[in-house]
Amino acid sequence: MRRIGAHxxxxxxxxxxxxxxxxxxxxxxxxxxxxxxxxxxxGPPARTIDMLFYVFLAISIVILVGVGGAILFACFRFRRxxxxxxxxxxxxxxxxxxxxxxxxxxLLFALFILNVVNVGYLRFGPSSVSAAGRAPVLIQVTGQQxxxxxxxxxxxxxxRTMEIPVNVPVDLSTNSKDVIHGFxxxxxxxxxxxxxxxxxxxxxxxxxxxxxxxxxYEFCGVGHDQMLITVKVVSMAxxxxxxxxx
Amino acid sequence: xxxxxxxxxRPVPRSYGKxxxxxxxxDHKRIALLYLFTTFIxxxxxxxxxxxxxxxxxxxxxxxxxASQFDQLFTMHGTTMIFLFVIPVWSAFGNFMVPLMIGAKDxxxxxxxxxxxWLVPLGGLVMYSGFFFxxxxxxxxxxxxxxxxxxxxxxxxxxxxxxGLHILGxxxxxxxxxxxxxxxxxxxxxxxxxxxxxxxxxMEVTSALVLLASPFLAAGLAxxxxxxxxxxxxxxxxxxxxxxxxxxxxWFYSHPAVYIMVIPGFGVISEVLPVxxxxxxxxxxxxxxxxxxxxxxxxxxFAHHMFTVGLPLPVQIFFMATTMVIAVxxxxxxxxxLGTLWxxxxxxxxxxxxxxxxxxMFLIGGLDGVFLSSLGIDYELNGTYWVVAHIHYxxxxxxxxxxxxALYYWWPKIFGRFLSERLGKWHFWLLLLGFNLTFxxxxxxxxxxxxxxIATYPTxxxxxALNLTSTIGSFIIALAILMFVYNVVLSLHGPKTATNDxxxxxxxxxxxxxxxxPHNFDDLPPVESNRPLxxxxxxxxxTNPPGTVLP
Numbered sequence: 105m106r107r108i109g110a111h112x113x114x115x116x117x118x119x120x121x122x123x124x125x126x127x128x129x130x131x132x133x134x135x136x137x138x139x140x141x142x143x144x145x146x147g148p149p150a151r152t153i154d155m156l157f158y159v160f161l162a163i164s165i166v167i168l169v170g171v172g173g174a175i176l177f178a179c180f181r182f183r184r185x186x187x188x189x190x191x192x193x194x195x196x197x198x199x200x201x202x203x204x205x206x207x208x209x210x211l212l213f214a215l216f217i218l219n220v221v222n223v224g225y226l227r228f229g230p231s232s233v234s235a236a237g238r239a240p241v242l243i244q245v246t247g248q249q250x251x252x253x254x255x256x257x258x259x260x261x262x263x264r265t266m267e268i269p270v271n272v273p274v275d276l277s278t279n280s281k282d283v284i285h286g287f288x289x290x291x292x293x294x295x296x297x298x299x300x301x302x303x304x305x306x307x308x309x310x311x312x313x314x315x316x317x318x319x320x321y322e323f324c325g326v327g328h329d330q331m332l333i334t335v336k337v338v339s340m341a342x343x344x345x346x347x348x349x350x
Numbered sequence: 351x352x353x354x355x356x357x358x359x360r361p362v363p364r365s366y367g368k369x370x371x372x373x374x375x376x377d378h379k380r381i382a383l384l385y386l387f388t389t390f391i392x393x394x395x396x397x398x399x400x401x402x403x404x405x406x407x408x409x410x411x412x413x414x415x416x417a418s419q420f421d422q423l424f425t426m427h428g429t430t431m432i433f434l435f436v437i438p439v440w441s442a443f444g445n446f447m448v449p450l451m452i453g454a455k456d457x458x459x460x461x462x463x464x465x466x467x468w469l470v471p472l473g474g475l476v477m478y479s480g481f482f483f484x485x486x487x488x489x490x491x492x493x494x495x496x497x498x499x500x501x502x503x504x505x506x507x508x509x510x511x512x513x514g515l516h517i518l519g520x521x522x523x524x525x526x527x528x529x530x531x532x533x534x535x536x537x538x539x540x541x542x543x544x545x546x547x548x549x550x551x552x553m554e555v556t557s558a559l560v561l562l563a564s565p566f567l568a569a570g571l572a573x574x575x576x577x578x579x580x581x582x583x584x585x586x587x588x589x590x591x592x593x594x595x596x597x598x599x600x601w602f603y604s605h606p607a608v609y610i611m612v613i614p615g616f617g618v619i620s621e622v623l624p625v626x627x628x629x630x631x632x633x634x635x636x637x638x639x640x641x642x643x644x645x646x647x648x649x650x651x652f653a654h655h656m657f658t659v660g661l662p663l664p665v666q667i668f669f670m671a672t673t674m675v676i677a678v679x680x681x682x683x684x685x686x687x688l689g690t691l692w693x694x695x696x697x698x699x700x701x702x703x704x705x706x707x708x709x710x711m712f713l714i715g716g717l718d719g720v721f722l723s724s725l726g727i728d729y730e731l732n733g734t735y736w737v738v739a740h741i742h743y744x745x746x747x748x749x750x751x752x753x754x755x756a757l758y759y760w761w762p763k764i765f766g767r768f769l770s771e772r773l774g775k776w777h778f779w780l781l782l783l784g785f786n787l788t789f790x791x792x793x794x795x796x797x798x799x800x801x802x803x804i805a806t807y808p809t810x811x812x813x814x815a816l817n818l819t820s821t822i823g824s825f826i827i828a829l830a831i832l833m834f835v836y837n838v839v840l841s842l843h844g845p846k847t848a849t850n851d852x853x854x855x856x857x858x859x860x861x862x863x864x865x866x867x868p869h870n871f872d873d874l875p876p877v878e879s880n881r882p883l884x885x886x887x888x889x890x891x892x893t894n895p896p897g898t899v900l901p
Contacts, residue, residue, distance in 0.1 A: 176710075201636055
């Protein structure tokens with residue numbers, strides 16, 4: 105029987121994959137700075153989600169390397185060396201099995217709690233106490249094939265581009281005039297369906313001025329890819345003057 | 351030694367000819383081959399659609415395909431792979447192997463079995479005929495309302511899609527009843543529930559899921575059809591209809607459907623690993639119980655597909671909890687497979703490579719799925735390419751790898767010939783490379799904010815290089831599949847060299863000849879453990895002719 109890894113091309117393949125990984129790493133650097141990368145959080149809700157993501161990522165990598173590594177190790181270490189070889193017939197190990205049932209359950213319970221304590225904030229925004237002096241701005245978001253309408257508290261509306269004040273929670277109420285759409289601006293941390301006949305609420309907040317991109321994430325027909333969203337984050341004064349000029 | 355009475359041979363009238371013989375067959379092994387052939391044709395069609403999709407997405411602002419063509423393709427790609435390939439391909443292996451593994455002569459209802467099969471190509475043709483009548487369905491395999499209402503999808507293709515799925519649903523339910531009755535009633539003497547091969551266990555759990563879940567899909571789709579054709583308003587908000595209702599019904603079927611697609615794969619891996627490690631499966635009972643647990647829990651997690659729909663927060667938290675709970679029995683399976691490998695005497699046949707590949711890829715697919723179970727993270731990743739990556743790690747890295755493991759493992763039993771191990775290894779390594787090149791970058795695309803199901807994308811978002819990588823990977827997958835097809839063609843023209851028990855198997859199918867005769871067995875060895883054939887060999891009986899050199 106041929107041994108895996110004994111192939112003369114093995115070193116070449118190894119070198120090639122290593123340089124491939126390095127190239128991928130270099131190529132990723134500018135990519136990660138992308139405006140639609142939610143890990144470049146533009147405000148507190150996205151930052152909270154990023155924290156959750158990094159916790160999950162760290163744990164996943166540890167498990168992947170640990171369990172995946174153990175599987176690969178077993179594959180190399182326990183290769184059959186002769187046809188007469190008969191390994192010990194281990195049927196089970198109750199203690200081990202109990203450990204790898206309870207261990208992941210405890211870990212998942214911790215991750216569950218971590219989510220539960222954060223999810224109320226992500227859905228409803230800061231509670232009224234902590235947001236003293238920062239009354240949320242209300243904006244109505246309406247999806248229709250294939251553009252977005254943003255209606256402000258003074259009843260004026262704009263298409264495709266939304267302006268919001270910096271450092272103020274924004275309460276979005278979403279709706280659709282036809283099929284289901286989805287409002288999403290990754291760096292600001294809101295993702296919520298815009299449904300016909302049902303009004304949904306979500307909250308976003310930006311802590312830096314600038315322009316953030318997003319787009320419809322729920323398939324809505326032939327123009328789905330054109331339902332782009334631009335959010336301009338400006339100062340409160342600029343926001344007020346924007347509203348008055350609409 | 352137990353003996354089984356042979357049925358009186360029913361002669362097939364000679365004038366019928368070969369074609370008629372195949373059309374009218376009720377032999378479970380022939381029906382299995384019909385399933386295998388048909389589902390792989392659909393696999394090829396679905397794969398070509400995937401290549402077109404990937405070519406369109408290779409670069410930004412591409413207009414190789416129109417948005418309408420793109421939407422039809424991704425809809426029919428998903429529908430084909432799920433309903434015409436992965437779900438029915440397990441009926442192929444189940445049909446061939448379940449009766450053999452439990453020592454039966456055939457399935458419990460041979461004629462229903464044949465009928466269930468013939469509904470599969472019919473359902474496929476009904477769905478595909480939409481292409482010739484103004485366009486196929488184009489609302490995604492999930493077919494969310496109100497996009498599928500007549501106002502937004504006027505083409506008859508959408509109705510044909512619903513009818514096709516109804517036909518396939520009837521086929522699935524009939525197949526499931528047949529498997530359940532077969533497994534409950536036709537087991538060989540001595541084959542208790544905890545001596546049942548784990549693949550049979552997996553078909554038992556899968557069939558129960560099909561039986562309980564499929565009617566919900568049928569009902570949901572029927573309501574859409576009524577809305578479209580008779581003007582009812584189940585999902586029309588203007589007249590008090592509710593668009594979320596459809597999603598609840600749909601996912602009540604479609605989440606269990608994910609397990610319908612992957613649990614038989616668990617079964618296959620649990621058959622292959624013990625044979626090529628020369629060890630018993632680690633924790634047999636835990637494996638059987640965890641499959642059943644996944645089956646039951648599978649009904650309680652469905653709303654995790656709907657975290658951004660705006661369900662009340664306590665409901666979302668409930669479904670986050672159940673989704674995390676289902677990771678526990680899934681983890682138990684992976685650890686037990688590791689336990690089976692540990693300390694074994696491992697032989698890397700192609701079937702074994704695909705099985706280990708399955709465990710590793712399914713591990714990734716399990717981990718990236720846990721991200722989606724988190725409400726907070728799902729508020730970003732729902733509906734993105736991260737989800738596309740996840741489903742493909744589960745259904746390609748999982749189910750498809752298991753299908754190939756099953757093929758290389760059981761091919762000598764089914765055809766009496768071997769697939770080339772040399773070509774098989776090329777097939778495996780190319781598929782592993784192509785698969786990871788295609789789907790690993792999709793995780794990054796999800797994080798970078800690329801929504802799924804967009805026909806094209808703008809520049810300047812950092813998506814282009816990753817998409818190109820993914821497209822290159824998809825063509826490497828195609829090359830791997832061509833390698834497999836070449837292997838099949840060579841094998842079917844090769845000599846019939848397979849003996850009864852070429853891998854030193856554990857279960858009863860290896861007691862029959864390769865391929866088995868119409869009645870499967872003249873007699874059976876006693877069943878006194880969950881490895882009856884190994885017991886038989888160790889008792890000094892030869893399962894291969896003297897002097898056989900095993901491959």
